[in-house]
Amino acid sequence: MKKILILTASFGEGHNSAARGVRDGLARVAPTADVELRDLFAETYGSANEFVRRAYLAVINRWPRSWGYVYRWLDHKKDFDKSFRRFSRLKNHFATLLDRFQPDVVVSTFPPFPYLLRQILGPSGRCKNVVVVTDSITVNAIWYRCVADYFFVPNEPSAGVLRAGGISPQIIKTFGFPVSPKFADLMRDRPSPPNSDRRVLYVVNPPTMRAPELVRRLIDLDIHLTVTVGHADKLRPAIEAAAGRGKIEIIGWTEELPRMLGASHLLIGKAGGATVQETIAAGCPMIINHVVSGQEEGNARLIVETNSGAVALSPAEVVVQVRRAFADGAKQWREWATNIRRLSKPRAGLEIAEFLSSI
CATH class of the missing domain: 3.40.50 (Rossmann fold)
Structure with missing residues (x-):
């Protein structure tokens, strides 16, 4: 043995x-x-x-x-x-x-x-x-x-x-x-998002007060938004307040991230090694909103240089990239999705x- x-x-x-x-x-x-x-x-x-x-x-x-x-x-x-x-x-x-x-x-x-x-x-x-x-x-x-x-x-x-x-x-x-x-169990082709069901997953990390601001901006878009706050339970009330009556699903700590990535069209999150590699494995394009200098720069470069997503370091920039992804019949999203599938292992x-x- x-x-x-x-x-x-x-x-x-x-x-x-x-x-x-x-x-x-x-x-x-x-x-x-x-x-x-x-x-x-x-x-x-x-x-x-x-x-x-x-x-x-x-x-x-x-x-x-x-x-x-x-x-x-x-x-x-x-x-x-x-x-x-x-x-x-x-x-x-x-x-x-x-x-x-x-x-x-x-x-x-x-x-x-x-x-x-x-x-x-x-x-x-x-x-x-x-x-x-x-x-x-x-x-x-x-x-x-x-x-x-x-x-x-x-x-x-x-x-x-x-x-x-x-x-x-x-x-x-x-x-x-x-x-x-x-992730291997969930391997499947990801269909283009219909206008009524554009699913965006926002993984809040780090848990800062910039997260509610981003949620406030995202909630105005025509998307189905899921937000995970992990162990940052103290942030949940601020996220709920930012969402108002908007369509949103807020989740705490979960072991269902592979399934959630598989069901999403876009991930918004930091350029951590695990996060970037898991979204690649799921074939889910990514908008990176936080990069740690040095160790995470390569992860961000991997997404950008393979045209599998974008870097957007402010809430306003994130919204611009989400709009861009789904514009013109999701033309940019389809390009990102094709490229990230080539990386997926x-x-x-x-x-x-x-x-x-x-x-």
Whole structure:
């Protein structure tokens, strides 16, 4: 029985989403495999990790351009391995887990873990070291300046960054981003939106007071609007007030995002790794209304450069793009939809699981 350890961290939903996608893919493809999914930072540092996590999310959501300076500094850094040697408590916890679980494969969706695994085990080759890169195009060097057996990337532009960084093409696998297998279940052609049923999904993230303003503007359009507020329940009254008597559906935290994306003609949301890759998997064109400098710029470029949607960073710009999408018999929307379907890899999680089972 194969043992596979999946490592993640809650510093951005992309890492967790990729980890869950690999786990859920394995549950279908290799149901007898012994799989553990762990967040070792949270387990090791507890409340201190939670404080740092919240501070990080506050910075990227409130001051996204400021994070760009940190991101670019990391990209030019050469001594990641030396920096991670300071995490002695984390390494001890990791080593204990390795001794107990004895994995055949360690899959990392958060950059520090491949470095730490190498420091603990050395070049022994006791288990395969696999890196799942969650960024597109602007792939930070922290992802690939480690020693690993394989690097899984979401698309060819990301693979090109790794090759340019000196990674052998033989160990780069372009499976796609490991979205939930639910996306593969929902594969279907998306019909053009009739005039009376243009379905727009707005995923509120970050939860700021700009969201009610956007809802106030969207509600005046001839669309069926669904808004998800996630865990930001305090924002719901403001969203409801902004909608007034308009036609709107407001949803809190949900695990039905694959189905909702599959039923929508447009997604409005931030350029997070998970969000962009899930809308690509669903073949749903996207209007990006928030971009974190550095790490999310590549995700935004992927949508724009493939003509699969647009970037609109103010409520007024978003409304302009929604109108444009559905104008002239939804001409722009049909173009976006055709292009994003070419990118779609809804079986990526399953294909990754098949590969992991074979090594």
